[in-house]
Amino acid sequence: MNFKKLFDMQRQLDNHIIKEKGLEGQDLLDKKILALQVELGELANEARFFKFWSNDQEPRRWYPNENDVCESCNGNPIFIENGKIVGECKNCDGCGVHFYNPLLEEYVDCLHFILSIGLDIGVEIQSINPHLQTSATDQFVELNYQCYRVLQKYEWGKSHAKSEWILLSDLFVGLGEMLGITWEQIEQAYLFKNEVNHERQESGY
Known part of the structure; x- marks a missing residue:
């Protein structure tokens, strides 16, 4: 996956949203972190593996x-x-x-916020190395904790938050592997959803 290309596309989308919504000069990191956690919850809901109370634990693919x-x-x-x-x-x-594929769609929604958060704290990377926990449940829990760590360290300064964001992104890429989502699927779905998000801004979403 070409992360530079995705960062550039996300930067254009972020700028479009900021302009359309009149958000110039506002620090949106806390809202983006919360939005990412919400999207992670929606992704887990489509993955279903943690629903021990249900006979239907198959991911929505x-x-x-x-x-x-x-x-x-x-x-x-x-x-x-x-x-x-x-x-x-x-x-x-x-x-x-x-x-x-609801699972892929929710994963890509998360990716938009992962990239946007990285841009806010000034991360410039070309690739990410998957980081895997022992189970998908642990992966989700660790991802949510890492969201908090990024925000906590950001309050000390952008440089402190960068290493936390890298671990966040490594965990996220590892989650994609655990869920059986390929890089090709992710990039294709991101490109499609990015266009839709631009169009939504134009149409007053």
């Missing part, structure tokens, strides 16, 4: 087949005019199908 194509957009959910995105199909929520 619904992939489309030829019978699942959305009738409204015929599988072309992003509407483009003159090379610009002008909208998305509301019938399938912009995915082109009625069944998609």
